[in-house]
Amino acid sequence: MKITDLLKQDTMILELESSSKADVIDELVSKLDEAGRLNDKEEFKQAILAREEQSTTGIGEGVAIPHAKTAAVKEPAIAFARSQEGADYESLDGQPTHLFFMIAASEGANQAHLETLSSLSSLLMDTEFRQKLLNAESRDEIVELIDAKEKANSDEEEAEAEEAANESQNQDASSDEEPYVIAVTACPTGIAHTYMAADKLKETAKEMGVKIKVETNGSSGVKNALTSQDIERASGVIVAADIEVQTDRFKGKPVVMVPVAKGIHEPKELITKAKEGDAPTYQGSGQSSSEDGEGSGEKTGIYKHLMNGVSNMLPFVVGGGILIALSFLFGINAADPESDQYNRFAEMLSIIGGGKAFYLLVPVLAGFIAQSIAGRPGLAPGMVGGLIATTTGAADGGSGFLGGLLAGFLAGYLMLLIQKGLKVLPDVLDGLKPVLLYPVLGLFSTGILMLLVNPFLVSIYTALRDGLDSLGSFGIVVGLIIGGMMAVDMGGPVNKAAYTFGIAMLDAGNTMPIAAAMAGGMVPPLGLALATTFFRNKFSAQERETGKTAYAMGATFITEGVIPFAAADPGRVIPASVVGSTITGGLVYLFNLHLLAPHGGIIVILTGAVKTGGEAGNALLGGALYIAAVLIGSIVTAILAGVLKKPVQKG
Numbered sequence: 001m002k003i004t005d006l007l008k009q010d011t012m013i014l015e016l017e018s019s020s021k022a023d024v025i026d027e028l029v030s031k032l033d034e035a036g037r038l039n040d041k042e043e044f045k046q047a048i049l050a051r052e053e054q055s056t057t058g059i060g061e062g063v064a065i066p067h068a069k070t071a072a073v074k075e076p077a078i079a080f081a082r083s084q085e086g087a088d089y090e091s092l093d094g095q096p097t098h099l100f101f102m103i104a105a106s107e108g109a110n111q112a113h114l115e116t117l118s119s120l121s122s123l124l125m126d127t128e129f130r131q132k133l134l135n136a137e138s139r140d141e142i143v144e145l146i147d148a149k150e151k152a153n154s155d156e157e158e159a160e161a162e163e164a165a166n167e168s169q170n171q172d173a174s175s176d177e178e179p180y181v182i183a184v185t186a187c188p189t190g191i192a193h194t195y196m197a198a199d200k201l202k203e204t205a206k207e208m209g210v211k212i213k214v215e216t217n218g219s220s221g222v223k224n225a226l227t228s229q230d231i232e233r234a235s236g237v238i239v240a241a242d243i244e245v246q247t248d249r250f251k252g253k254p255v256v257m258v259p260v261a262k263g264i265h266e267p268k269e270l271i272t273k274a275k276e277g278d279a280p281t282y283q284g285s286g287q288s289s290s291e292d293g294e295g296s297g298e299k300t301g302i303y304k305h306l307m308n309g310v311s312n313m314l315p316f317v318v319g320g321g322i323l324i325a326l327s328f329l330f331g332i333n334a335a336d337p338e339s340d341q342y343n344r345f346a347e348m349l350s351i352i353g354g355g356k357a358f359y360l361l362v363p364v365l366a367g368f369i370a371q372s373i374a375g376r377p378g379l380a381p382g383m384v385g386g387l388i389a390t391t392t393g394a395a396d397g398g399s400g401f402l403g404g405l406l407a408g409f410l411a412g413y414l415m416l417l418i419q420k421g422l423k424v425l426p427d428v429l430d431g432l433k434p435v436l437l438y439p440v441l442g443l444f445s446t447g448i449l450m451l452l453v454n455p456f457l458v459s460i461y462t463a464l465r466d467g468l469d470s471l472g473s474f475g476i477v478v479g480l481i482i483g484g485m486m487a488v489d490m491g492g493p494v495n496k497a498a499y500t501f502g503i504a505m506l507d508a509g510n511t512m513p514i515a516a517a518m519a520g521g522m523v524p525p526l527g528l529a530l531a532t533t534f535f536r537n538k539f540s541a542q543e544r545e546t547g548k549t550a551y552a553m554g555a556t557f558i559t560e561g562v563i564p565f566a567a568a569d570p571g572r573v574i575p576a577s578v579v580g581s582t583i584t585g586g587l588v589y590l591f592n593l594h595l596l597a598p599h600g601g602i603i604v605i606l607t608g609a610v611k612t613g614g615e616a617g618n619a620l621l622g623g624a625l626y627i628a629a630v631l632i633g634s635i636v637t638a639i640l641a642g643v644l645k646k647p648v649q650k651g
Contacts, residue, residue: 009140014491024097028100038104044072056090062096064099079100082100085541119150149274180212185240193264196264197261200215202559235254239255241261242260254279254282309366309369313361325356325600327353335350344411362387362507369513370408389579401460411442478512479516479588480582483582483584486498487559512593523634528641529551538642555599557599564594582634
């Protein structure tokens, strides 16, 4: 099957109208729908967006390959579009995107379809081919170019396979002296990035004079599988993957572990590290000899485990927080059956958001920290440990997030010890381990230890909460710090640390830190949006279009809306954002503002979730002062960015 069997002229757009990522996705999805390739347009779009949340499919070099595999696809297809001016697709290299291939794979797609879809990514690694697509004058010419390139690639692959077979037959002792590395590539859908990374690694290795073998873990299965001889011979291993792949086979080898995107954009560095053995020695069971993963460029060790917990907890925070805020629309006490404002629907919103979603925050945090450390066996002990943290030792929330963090790491590492200890059992009992031995021993050991230490953790947590409550006017320093941290890395570890601290304090009954965190996180995108409006000569046409989106993202507390600006000019945008957010965080404390819901931006502000002086304070005044604090910080950021940035050169 050829690529052009799936890419037809009725799914081509020769001149894209859209200039922003969201609009590009809408336009391509609509094209596939109009051509009759989809069962459910909205469901397919949501699948595309879900893939984008994992990492942008704007791979750089002017190319984006949004893709999804879902039952919403009636028949496998490819939509093609191009933009001579370029669109802002939040590309990994921060540059405009000109060529777009949207891959629609159906749940029931056969192997031939999947292999054809994935082979498209290989073609786009060729700079000359991309330029030809940009210059093509008709749909027919595009079809001819793709057919010709696909045939050339097929002939080249056959030649490489024959050469590899001959080398295998004629291999002698001297060949062992040649540099030789191996690699594994994998991405969540296994359609595009998996093969692009593999091709880029092979192409770069050839240029460097290094022999390489790359195993791909794609949607159509494992291809070019590594053998035990390959692993033994290799000087190092590259694992460029965003999903779990089989790694225990590399035990004792230097292994460079990175996200799949780095296989596309940093192949030379990865091959050099693997060739020279400049990587942690892999110890098996998900652990390397260097926990911080120095040189790998990925999030590993303690931070990786913590972020796994936080990222899985966030849907409960966002969904639960907004539902709580919506209950305030019926009155601040509308969820209380004893209040004159009582409303049954408001009570249900509060029960779902606060009584249930928020009840699960700490157990989910702890459970997924433990799962990150020990795999699936760690999930249950971690969740139970988190539940013990919040429900024992005190009547008002136990040891909260502090206990949840300890429970997660405790359960994870205990589970690792249990797994290692049970390796002495005969193989015949392997089937009992995941269904009986791991759960019983994991729950018992984590539960006993948490019941013993939680009273001590409660006293620490209570002291921390009371200490913040007693700061009084000095609390403005806390607001300044939290606000500034929210803008340092726009959704990265510093931002997440400040936000998690705010949630922890909200859980403990102190509602000012989360108010400073949300306000500080709204400032960077709003500030840059204002800058694109009032300092138009300092921004390109594409950046001004991005600014329009940044208004909405900032207003709803999506700090990542500033990333396109920060990626293009970090030396000016980040300092301007930090200053504005710091001022806003301080103003929140100066105005004595309290936030009763942890997410939602303008949505929760307008529902009366912000109060002056505490939960019984004035919601109208609180909301007005909160908006004022955010606007002041945003204006400061806009002015600083406008002054610091240089005018865009025309022509």
